[in-house]
Each structure stands twice: as structure tokens, then as C-alpha cells.
Amino acid sequence: MSELIQDQPEHPRLHGNLGTAAIVLMVVAAAAPLTSLGANVPLMIALGQGVGAPVGFLVAGAVFILFAAGFVAMTQYVNKAGAFYAYVERGLGRRAGIGSALVAYAAYMATMLGVYGFLGAVLSTLINDFGGPSLPWWVLSFVVMGICGLLGYRHIELSAKVLGIFLISEIAIVVILDAVIFVRGGTEGVTFDSFTAAGIGSGFGVAVLFALFGFVGVEATAIFRDEAKDPQRTIKRATYWAVGIIAVFYAVSSWALIEGNGGSAAVAVATDDPDNFTINTAGAFLGMVGKDITQVLLVVSLFAAALSFHNISARYKFVLAQQGVFARSWGVAHPKHQAPSRASLVVSIFSAAVIGTFAVLQLDPLLEIFGPMGGIGITGLAGLWLLTSLAVTVFFARQGGISGTTLIAGMAVVALSASLILILVNLPVIVGGTVLLAGLMGAVPLMFFIVGVLVSTPRAATSLDYADALDS
Template sequence: MSTDTTPSTGAERLQGRLGPVAVVFMVVAAAAPLTVIGGNLPLAFGMGNGAGAPIGFVIASLVLLLFSIGFVAMTPYVPEAGAFFSYVTLGLGRRLGTGVAAVALIAYTAIQVGIYGYIGWAIGDTVAFYGGPDLPWPLYAFATLAIVAVLGYRHIELSAKVLGVALALEIGIVALLDLVIVADPGPAGLTLTSFDPATFTQGAVGISVLFALTGFIGFEATAVFRDEARDPERTIPRATYAAVLIIGGFYALTCWAFVVAIGPDQVVEVAQRTLDGEGNMLLDTTDDNLGRLGRDIVNVLLLTSLFACVLSFHNVIARYQFALAGKGLLPQRLAEVHATHRSPAFSSIVQTVTAAVIVGVLAVLGVDPLVGVFGSMAGVATVGMVLLMLTTSVAVLVFFARNREHSGGRLWQTRIAPAVACVGLLGSLWLVLSNFTLVTGGSATVSTVLAAIPFAGLLAGTAVGGRLR
């Protein structure tokens, strides 16, 4: 790799011509449809409220859609990339904005590390299934990390093309699976039991909401690509709404389709077998409906989905570091732009090293790649994401209260929707924290420490922000 970089100054910014479709590809790829279906659905079914799990995705979609209304309304007045950090800084001040930046880096790093654990396990499982050698998961995780490092170092449009192809293929195969299930439903037929209050209120509803929210992590990163968008004022709002609607609708529909395929009375048992390592809900259901060839295709696309997810988060974290360095909150070297690739190249290298160190430590400690790495890190990331969106919604309310001339009579967009979003996010945060021990599978002490990491990041970042000029 060439390290020819130039520092980012007032005129030196990331450049690109990404349209709404390309930005949505980047964001939805981070949401990783097949990854969520293969990993989150069994957890929501088996540990949550069983056949009522689709409602978890509906609730999460509504809350995030309300959040997006205020987020988009404030976007024209945030003339820089940085997503949550930029919004909170403008609305609530630099000190709290710095705290939010710390939480964002923690949340994105956590979910990325979790995905490295998942993809290491998934590749190893696939190789073993087809008769290959049984190798440790960290070997596959580090091989993936190396490829991500190369793509993340180069211009964003290369990553967008790679993610676009992977995303189109995985959405296509899942859409086909959903259609086949609806055309030839399982033992209970086209049942709507999932939407019966008696069904979705049973069990741990919070678990379903938690893993639904986890599936959305990264959707707000539309704003991180502001400098590389063709027309930020139009591209970012369109991409944000599209990302929420596509992710939410796709997950809720597919979750319901799996209930239809398996049957509401059997779905918990099937999901539990997956969690116990005795089956694979995604691949087994695909085999039943699309045959062995369909199963093989989905298996391959699951791996590309995981790769697309981890690449997208790599790009997001690198740009967060880049934006923070440009503000003087991180070493200035991270704000360098590669002279040829026009990418945050040094920030990308640092992000690669950070991920490698954390994955290496977890590997040395012998942490289980699914429950220990993916499950726990997804929980930390979800707490961080909800905390970020809650703070941002408060920032939107404060910003428009202080700048009434920008409201333009838009009471719904600038006051009501953000306020309702705050209530919904507070409720979501309570659901997540009250069920956190189920997510980590560890003791109350371990779960408390993990859940406290984003809050500690917020406090530490705010303290540091108060000392900076």
C-alpha cells in the first residue's frame, strides 16, 4: 500500500459522487440482512417472544422512523460529516458532542469485532460442512480483516461497488425464499398469529426489540458519507428514510415468513436447536423450501453478507475518526487524505490495527466466537446505539427551540416527532438493559460491566471535551 497522504485542511475534504442508491447500499450492507436473519432471528425467537418476534422489528422500525424525522429535519443545518457527533455538538455543545463521539466509536467498534467473530465461525463451519479442515476461527477472521484493510484503504466508490453486488444478491435470495414460503406455507398455513397481542406479549418482548434494534446499527451513517455524496442536501435525507423503511420492512416480513414456514408452535424449538449448535434455522429452512442448491447459495451469500457488513463498518469508523481528527479531538494524522485514492487512508490503517488487536486478545483468551464475541459485542453496540439516538433526538429538540427561524412552522418534524422518539428510545433502552444478562449469557456482574461501557465512554468523552478548547 502506498502511504501518500495529505493533511485535511479547511479545503481538503473527502470527495465522491455517491447518490442515494449508493449510500443506501453502504448503510443497508452494514445492516447485513442475511447476517441478521441467520444470527438475530434465532435469538429473537428462542430467547424472546417466540412467534411474536416480528413485532419486535415493527416496534424498532417505528421508533427509528420517528428518530429519522428529526434527524433529517436538522440535516441541512449540519454542514459537515460526523453524524451523531456533528448533530449533538450543534444542538448541545462541543463537550457533550465529544462524549457522543466516544460512544459512537465504541458502538461501531464493538459490532465490527462481533462480526469478525461471527464470520470466523461461519467460514470455519462452512469449510467443515463441506469436508475441509477444522481450523480455529481467528485464522478466518484475520484473513477477512486483511481483505477489508485493502478495500477500506482505497476510494469509497470501490467499496460501494463491492457492497452493492453483495447486497443485491443476498436481498434477492431472501426475497425468493420469502415468496416460496408464502406460496407454499408450513403446517399452520399463512398464519397471522405473530400479530395477535396474546402472542407477541408473551415471553421476553425486550429481547426481540433488542435484536431488532441491533439489526439497524449503522443506518444513521448516511450522514457520515456527506462529503462523498453527490448532492448532500437531497441524498442524505432520501437515503436515511429509504434505509429505515427497507431494513425494517425486509426484516419484519422475513421474520414473519419464517414463522409461516416453521409454524408458530415449533419456531421456538427450532430456534433453540440453532442456539444449542444442533441446527441452523436459516440454512435448514432454506433447504426445506429451496432445496440443497438454495441452501448452498444462501450459505455462500451469508459469508458475503458478513463480509459486506464488516467492510461497511470499517468505512464508517474510519470516517468517524477522520471527522474527529479534523476537529482536533483525535491526532491530526488521522485527518489525512490519500493523494491518489482520496480516502481517509491513515485512519483506515489505524482502524485495521485496532480491530486486529481486539480480535487477537479475544482469540488468545479463547472466547467463543458466537455467544462470547458476537452476542456480547452486539449487546454493547445496541446499548451504545440507543444512547446515541436518544442524545441526538434531544439535540434536535434543543436546536430548533433555540433557532425558531429554522423550524419554518414544521411542528411535527422539529418538535413532536423528536419528542415521541425520545420516549420510544427511553423505552427501548429500558428493554435492552433489563434483558441484558440474557443477551450476554454471562453473570450479572459481567453483563453490568459490558452494558456500562457505552455510558462510561459518554462520561469520559464529555470530560475530555470540557478540557479542549
């Protein structure tokens, strides 16, 4: 334990009393369960040309179990909040750590901005469908942004309570839909075609790619370390619970949606109308009221994701401010709320400026905002998953040679390398544009990593302990 990173008391600390359940709620909320089922599952079926979506989620879950094993094993040696960057710093050096922190910040910010655009468009349609006025998407994006900013400014437990209510609501409607489908059965009854070689389909790699989206944010358990009670046990439990819940929930629910649309016939249904695949299934099995509730909760799911990404982005800005990458005044915790309130406010202002620019340029919120921003986000996060597992492998190899943890982390490196390659090859599909646009979006995380390495000056190394930053 002599290798534990020591506290530096000059940094003001974040505080909280989050338990395992609260942290799991925030992480799973970031994964946006209903949104993934409504947006990703139809694409997994249509582009994957098969009904193997449940297997895709299980494969992705297995990859993240390998990731989580090394991640939580190293937690005791990186006794600080901070998720990616602290682990990368311990295993691969301070420069790589700062580079990874900037990549994480950029990835979460990009994903959040994409969700703001998507949510504004979906909310505009919902209001119009229910007889309300026709409002521009960006007006509603600003409203959502303001609410997220207000909640992010205050104590983290307020966000946890809001997310808990929203998450329970969206999971409840999905569980009810799953149960009704399995009890009634689809046109072919209930089959196990999704778990056969024939059902997996020729584009299974694409299905796994979209399944990976469902696990975005699982590593964020560690970023709430200083706001958790008994963090050593809480973070470990929360990480495993989050991965397990996401994998099983998505696998079972995607299987139910496939069965509800006629098993093998679901490929044609998803291809014909992917946008309404899940909503129409809810209407068929839960009636018009159930369909309307599902449509409303889809918006709730997107809001929960936006709030989660705002909180994570604010905490990365907070740590980077304390490292001198951003203005140090942004790295001060609120004396009453004990939250990164200044960083949260800056994130809100920056988000408003970017969304405002998108609105002036008249960009399409789905095709020209959500897609490209999502491309930046998933590429950056996939690279960080890989870097983190590589850091864990190197760290434990240095500690005691080849151990069980080293082997598992090494397996995660191989699996995550394959995942990153899969993402890069299919980035034009994710971005929804040209190969050139996909290449530019994919290069953004690399540019942020390089900037992080360049700004990690020798002077900063002597004045600050990088891995201690999120203790503020």
C-alpha cells in the same frame, strides 16, 4: 440559515459521487439482513415466546421513522458529515458532541470486532463442511480483516460496489425463499397469527429488543455526506429508504420463516435449534443447493457488515484525529483515493492487535467475543440514538418554540428512552454472561463519553470547529 456551521477550508476534504442507492446499500449492508434473519429472528421467536417477530420489526421501524424525521430535518442546519456527533454538538454543546463521537467510535469498533470473531468462526465451519481444512477462527478473521482494510484504504465507491453485489445476492436468496414459502405455505398454510395479540407472546419486549439490532447503522447515512452527490437531498432520501427497506424486509421475511415452520409451531422449532433455524428452513423449501447457497451467503452477509463497520469506524477515527483526540496525522485524506486511508490503516492495525489478543487468551469467538462486543455496541448506539433525538428536540425548541418537528423529535426521545431501558434490563441476555459482565460492557460507552467530555478543552474549542471535522 445563519446558524449553519461554516466551512473551514484548511481541512482537506473527502470526496465522492455516491447516490442515494449507494448509501442505502452501505447502510443496509451494515444491518446484515441475512445475518439478522439467521441469528436474531430465531431468538426473537424463542425468547419472545411467540410468533410476533414481524410486529417487533414494525414497532422498531416506527421508532426509527420518528428518529429519522428529526434527524433529516436538522440536516440542513448541520451541513456537515458526521452523523451523531455533529447533531449532538449543535443541540447539546461541544463537550457532549465530542463525547458522543468517542462513544460512536467505540460502539462501531466493538461491533466490528465482534463480527470479525463471529465471521471467523462461521467461515471456519463452512470451509470444514465443504471438505476443506480445519482452520482456527482467528486465522480467517485476520484474512477478512485484511480484505476490509484494503477496501477501506481505497476510494469509498469501491466499497460501495462490493457491498452492492453482496447485498443484492443475500437479499435475492431471501426474497426467493419468502416467495416459495408464501406460494407453497407451511404445514398450517399461510396464517396471520404473527399479527394477532395471541401470537405476539409474553416476551414481546425481548423480541423488540432484537429487532432494534436490525437497524444498527441507519444513522450512518450522514457520515457519508461529503462523499455524496447533492448531499442535502441524498442523505434525506437515503435515511428514509434505509429505515423503510429494513423494516418491511425484516417483517415480511420473519413472517415467511415463521409460516415455513408451521406458524405457531415455529416457537418450538426455534427454541430447539435456533442456530440452524433459517438454514434448515431454506433447505426444506429450496433443497440442498438452496441450503448451501444460503449458508455461503450468510458468510457474505457478515463480511458486508464487517466492511461497513470498518468504513464507519475509520471515518470516526478520521474526525477525532482532526479534533486532536487522536494523532492529527491520522486525519489526512489520501491524495489519490480521497479516502481516510491513514485512519483506515490504523483501524486495521488496532483490530489485528485486539483479535490477536483474543486468540492468545483462547476466547470463544461467539460466547466471549461476539456477545460482549455486541453488548458494548448496541448499548452505545442506543444511547447515541437517544442523545441525537434529544439534541434535535432542544435545537428546534430554541429555534422556534414547539413545532411539529419538535413534537416528533420529542416522541422519538420517549421511544428511544424506552428502547435503551429495554436494552439495559436485558443486557445479560445479549452479552450471554453474568450480570457483572453485562454491567461492565454496558458501562464502556459511558466511560468513553466521559473521556470525550474531559478531553474537550477550551483550547480545542477555539482552534477547531468540531462539527466541521468530517469535511476532511
